Amino acid sequence: MTSSPKIETKAEPKIEPKDRKLSSFLCFAVYSANLAFGRAYKPILDKVGLTYTQYIALIALSEADELTVSALGEKLFLESNTLTPILKKLELSGYIRRARDPADERQVRVSMTPAGRRLLDEDITVSLKDATGLGDEFPVVQKSVARLRDNLLRNTQGEAKKA
């Protein structure tokens, strides 16, 4: 769309600086959609005393138990500086347990408590699937956004980690 090459120009002939509408920014769509998700989850999660991030971390843990902090972080794209306080709160809430691995005392193994498992089995977020209003598109959008994320991480992690 940016290039409709009738005649070959060296660079862009002329770019209007004005046509940078916020609505055209994919990053803003994702940013604001994330805010919207947080607000949608809030009244539901308030009832069980969890935050949005804590709930997501709990789901990640439900897939594979006894994960280390860094292994959990790989699933969530987070590191210990973010994860540690969250896990401490989840432990305080009684949904998970944290314990140093006897085989390697540097590592912390995180596991779900029965209370945590019970919470997820309730499936408190069923109502939200309708709220997305995506219908059959739901899995398509989900995959597109996941692909977007993976592309962004791959194409920038290169610079971040390389430096």
Added chain:
Amino acid sequence: MTSSPKIETKAEPKIEPKDRKLSSFLCFAVYSANLAFGRAYKPILDKVGLTYTQYIALIALSEADELTVSALGEKLFLESNTLTPILKKLELSGYIRRARDPADERQVRVSMTPAGRRLLDEDITVSLKDATGLGDEFPVVQKSVARLRDNLLRNTQGEAKKA
């Protein structure tokens, strides 16, 4: 393994509680894609001394100048508690101006400085369009995510504001 009730229940015949994979969650895709965007923008925005949110706010302001804080908040889906500190930093950085409206001293009019306008004209984020790796899908995904956001806000704002 926690419970596999063979007896037929009235509503859902049988839902495996285990198949709630993190990767199947749209909210997680959006959540992590937002993190990825923030990380992708960071090295670029660091060079001009802006944060991700500050940059988005600047773009919103470029569309319509002399906005009030709440009008800007409507564009950004943010309120004064979040916006005020951000705008103060943008003012301190010299990219915007803040001034009480003489006609209504309650309101604060926000406008861009020439430095702010110059910054946006540089279009420092061009390189990121490729990093999304979406190609022609780009506008489709953007619209889907924006629609998702609008649906979520509409379907939950009702409860939030009504209460």
Added chain:
DNA sequence: TGAATTTGTATCGCGTCCGATCTAATCGGG
């Protein structure tokens, strides 16, 4: 007009994110 209410912004506290740094445990070479 004057008191009550509403409105627009700002402040505060908590919970993420994240870069930078710290500490303790493990590993590896000599």
Added chain:
DNA sequence: CCCGATTAGATCGGACGCGATACAAATTCA
């Protein structure tokens, strides 16, 4: 075996996002 390097978490400070609240300006209405 000891010492330096690496690794896994944790801590700290800065910047959001947001509910609750404060405060002053504007509006309403008796």
